[in-house]
Amino acid sequence: MNRIITIANQKGGVGKTTTAVNLAACLAAAGKKTLLIDLDPQANATSGLGLDKRLIAKSIYDGIINSTPIDQILVHTFVPLLDLLPANDQLNGAQVELVEIENREFLLQQAINSIKNSYDYILIDTPPSLGLLTVNALVAGNKILIPLQCEYYALEGFAKLLETIELVKSSLNPELAILGIILTMYDSRTNLSSQVADEVRQHFGDRVFKTVIPRSIRLSEAPGFGKPIIFYDFRSSGAEAYIKLTQEVIEREETSAR
Numbered sequence: 583m584n585r586i587i588t589i590a591n592q593k594g595g596v597g598k599t600t601t602a603v604n605l606a607a608c609l610a611a612a613g614k615k616t617l618l619i620d621l622d623p624q625a626n627a628t629s630g631l632g633l634d635k636r637l638i639a640k641s642i643y644d645g646i647i648n649s650t651p652i653d654q655i656l657v658h659t660f661v662p663l664l665d666l667l668p669a670n671d672q673l674n675g676a677q678v679e680l681v682e683i684e685n686r687e688f689l690l691q692q693a694i695n696s697i698k699n700s701y702d703y704i705l706i707d708t709p710p711s712l713g714l715l716t717v718n719a720l721v722a723g724n725k726i727l728i729p730l731q732c733e734y735y736a737l738e739g740f741a742k743l744l745e746t747i748e749l750v751k752s753s754l755n756p757e758l759a760i761l762g763i764i765l766t767m768y769d770s771r772t773n774l775s776s777q778v779a780d781e782v783r784q785h786f787g788d789r790v791f792k793t794v795i796p797r798s799i800r801l802s803e804a805p806g807f808g809k810p811i812i813f814y815d816f817r818s819s820g821a822e823a824y825i826k827l828t829q830e831v832i833e834r835e836e837t838s839a840r
Contacts, residue, residue, distance in 0.1 A: 585835050586704040587761060588723035593739055594710035596731040597766035597795060600805075601827075602707035603630040604820075605727075607810030608828035610664035614702040617656075620669035621690070621715050623676070627707040628668040631659045632808030635670040643672040645693040646718065647679055652697050661810065665701075667694075673715070680714040687754055690718040703835075712746050720750040725761035725835075730782060732768045732775040732794070737782070760789060761834060764827060768794040793826040 589602045599622065606618040619642060620627040625635040635641075644650035645667065657666045680686045690706075698704060706719040720726065726747060730736050751758045763786055769775045783790050795801075801820035804811045811821045 584698050584704070584724065585702065586698065586706070586723040587725045587727050587831075588706045588708060588719040589727045589729065590708045590716055590719065590743070591729055592710055592712045592716070592743055593731070596710075597729045598710070599624075599626045599630065599707050600801060601727070601729050601764060601766065601795070601824075602705050603627050603805070604801075604810045604812070604824040605828060605831065606664055606703075606705045607631075607661050607812055608824050609703050609705075609831070610661050611812060612828060612832065613663070614832070615663050615700070617665045617667065617694075617697070617701045617704045619667045619690075619694070619704065619706045619719075621673070621719050622669060622707050622709045623671070623673040623715075624709070625669040625671075625673070626805065628666065628670070629808060630805040630810070631661070631664075631666055633657065633659075633666070633668055635668065638668050638670045641670040641672060642667045642690075642693075643670065643676055646689040647676055647683075649693075652693055656697070661813070676715060677713050680718075686714060687717050687721050691722040694722060712742065717746075717750060717754075720747065720758060721755045723755075724757045725759055727761045727831075728763045729766045729795075730763050732765050732778045734774070734778075736778050737785075761831070763790045764793070764795060765790065766795040767797050769797045791827060791830050793823055793830055795823045795827070796820065 606616050609616045628635050640655045659666050708716045708719045796819050798820040800815045800818040804814035
């Protein structure tokens with residue numbers, strides 16, 4: 583069974599790319615052959631795995647816009663079992679170019695079709711918007727994981743995201759389902775984080791993962807060194823949280839497959 587997980591939230595700064603990079607690395611460390619697709623023009627997932635986007639000759643842009651074979655774009659990262667389809671600045675123009683292309687919502691799905699059976703898990707990092715790149719990611723995926731920041735306005739725009747998911751599901755990808763909501767930037771020292779977490783759990787119940795991702799200086803530092811947190815500081819609270827989240831993701835996915 584293909585496990586293609588789209589990580590999305592149109593609100594920026596919620597830990598989306600942090601979750602994509604660290605979940606991908608932890609899945610690989612758990613022995614799962616994993617592919618991370620960087621579909622965000624900022625290319626932070628690419629740099630978070632130690633690659634300089636300025637030196638990338640071919641990116642996922644070429645795969646979806648120029649129909650370049652994916653095996654010509656694929657990068658084997660320093661993390662065993664973790665591959666990457668990188669992004670670079672060219673992806674900035676894709677939103678405009680996609681408008682003129684027939685069946686534009688299916689281009690990512692078509693691009694990865696030849697290699698999707700080679701992986702246990704494929705994760706897609708998306709832009710902080712609900713534009714055509716994100717729609718491509720929702721069409722290509724069969725599950726969506728939603729990072730939600732433990733701060734005021736956390737639910738702002740959330741209804742719009744759920745509306746978009748339902749629209750994609752009804753018209754483009756009937757297999758799409760929510761894998762779960764992950765609470766990020768949790769600060770146990772404040773009442774605010776607890777209040778937001780309680781409110782989200784009250785609204786969404788079991789859809790919310792038990793694991794919460796803490797605010798962590800080490801998590802913030804790791805991308806600057808081009809390393810997922812388990813390779814930067816294995817003993818940190820951030821590493822512990824992403825290891826636990828990975829266990830939950832595997833459990834949910836393998837339970838649903840039975």
